[in-house]
Amino acid sequence: MNVYLVGGAVRDKLLNLPVKDRDWVVVGATPDELLQQGYQAVGKDFPVFLHPQTHEEYALARTERKTKAGYTGFECHFGQDVTLEQDLSRRDLTINAMAEAGDGTLVDPYGGRQDLEKRTLRHVSQAFVEDPLRVLRVARFLARYHHLGFTVAAETQSLMHTIAVSGELQHLTPERIWVETEKALLEPSPWRYFEVLRECGALAEIFPELDALFGVPQPEQHHPEIDTGLHVMMTLQSATGLLSHSGSTSETDCTPAFNAEQRVAILFSLLCHDLGKGLTAPDQLPSHPGHEDISEHLSKKVCARWRAPNPVKRLSSLVARYHTHSHRAFELKPSTVMRLLEALDYFRRPETLSLFLTACEADAKGRTGLQDRHYHQADYLRDCAQAASNVQAQALVNLGFKGETLGIELRKRRIDAIRDMKHSYVRP
Template sequence: MQVYLVGGAVRDHLLGHPYHEKDYVVVGATPQQMLADGFQPVGKDFPVFLHPETKEEYALARTERKAGHGYHGFEFYTDPSVSLEEDLIRRDLTINAMAMDDEGTVYDPYQGQQDLELRLLRHVSDAFVEDPLRVLRIARFAARYHALGFRVAPETLQLMQTLAESGELKALTPERVWKETSRALMEPHADVYFEVLRECGALKVLFPEIDALFGIPQRPEYHPEIDCGIHTMMSLQQACKAGYDLDVRFAVLVHDLGKALTPKDELPRHIMHEERGIQPVTEVCERLKVPTNTKQLALAVCKEHLKCHQALNLKPGTLWRLLQRLDVLRRPERVEAFVQACECDSRGRLGLEDRAYPQAQYLRDAMQVVRNIKAQDLPPEIKGPDIGEMLIQRRIEALAGLKAQQQIISE
């Protein structure tokens, strides 16, 4: 029995890139041997075991063949006779098809180290097209290693295009698509994920609402980059640069979906695009089974982002109603996330990436002002329904005071 560290841990070790998960492949063993050594079985489709102490995954070397559609359409074969090379050839990329023994010797039958040097994401074999999930995985790797200069090999991009055109992507479950996409959104260059998917034709299959933004013009005096799709990617870059969380990044990604629905005779203006965006944002979230909190922020940013941009000029009552809709009293974190997403939208424009966005601090100050006014601070003679009305009145008055201070500062 021989044990090898495989996959991402080997790749990142050779790159000097941080990694946390370790996966192992076991050659020359049977399930019975693994059980006798105290390993705990966890695999359903093929034998995977947890180490009795470290709880790291150890999988028996296996081969596989396509036997159906989609991500689960495979039959696996495990046997002590399966070699390390046979196990590695079923993997997606050459840089993921390397193994290392406990002495640090690297086994690289498919030139993964060469492709690390060349900064290429290249498929191991033509069996790549048997698994549609690999289209998303390669796009995610492109997003992860973009800063290191990695790019998708032309021949691999061609196979990804073949998969996109085959209809196989439609066999992916919403859970798998969301899992890969949510992980990609948290990469340092999440925009590259969507750009690679667009390049191979997968974006229009899996995210037609986002794909539809490319080629839609905007007014150049407000959007020097002009193209709505480019603006969306630039805004997402801002969210990544700032290190914002998943909810904010997803909200930024879908905030302008309504612009793809603007009537052609109104272009390049996008009147009412916020309202038009509600339906496509809802459809994306429902199709991918996006978590509720993520969906709620996305809808709020879609519907209200222009109000945030106009915050300094809003009447106190209008600003109060905006904060109310954002659930300021119960969920101040929602207001903060909303502000972050809107700031990314403002800065996701060509030449305006570093432009000041005073609206952000103004809304944060407004949030604190209204939250500091509590029922226990009201006069004791205020009773019943009058309490709610008095609280609203005082909060609006406080926002009026904040607005006056802001105007003095700006003068």
């Protein structure tokens, strides 16, 4: 049998990028032969085995035949007669359809290396249209490689449109859509994922609430870019920049380091924060009165449809409803600031404030010409929160407060602490 390194490992090696995972294809072997050599079978729909020492995945060369709708509607054939070229032909993009032999020889029957050099994402064959998941995958790959100058080939974009209008996307499970979207949000250019989906018509099928924002005007005074959909894409760009610098030691950077789950929550909350503007009555445009509550409702609807994790659901709702509170922080009464902190559950989950303020800062900076301005509201609200949290329940207990009276007095004194902060705060 012959063993080849395939897929992403070959692609990223040629791009001089770190290789995270290595996958292998085995040509000319049977399952029994691999089992006899100590490999462990793990594949359900087709034969995949784990190497006895490295535990990397080794798959028998196979072909696929479309048998029904959806991305799982394939019948697989594997056997000693399946060639490497046949196995590679079933892959989505030419840059993913390359293999490397044991001696380092590159096997590239579909021009993947040339497309890497041209920075082009191109489908391998017309079989591309048989798998609707490939629309999302291509968009995700562009989110990953956009900063390197990659674009989607026009003919591939055309096939993506064919899939989008065919109804095949409706066969994708919510969980599968979420997995691809979550991965895209963690790529260097997540906004490109949604832009590409919109360009081929797929965004209207899987995320109509977001697609509806493009072309919806906003007041130019606050949004020089005017278009709401464009603004949302700009907030993703802004947030990506903020997150890339989070956790730095700069004295001017108050943004903490976030884990992957928190980064996804921040970015997805921005996708949802203005969804209500897509339902504003035409006679009220370009203003959007009450869009916060509608956005919160729609964010819950989208998160439920995609089975989004609870941290994503929670932050998306909070940012949708309260982002304008943050923008108007200096105008808020101390009691309103307190209600905001309570809505964020700040006194039990103080980390939520940083997530919320990062999203709000990205929203404020995601506007034409305003990308570099300092978001002083975040500094102010952090100081208010710190002042309120300095008032501890135990000190009041020591003074004899207890029960319901303790809660009332604690809240009153925290509002007083916020008021003192407001009066002493020197606004830049």
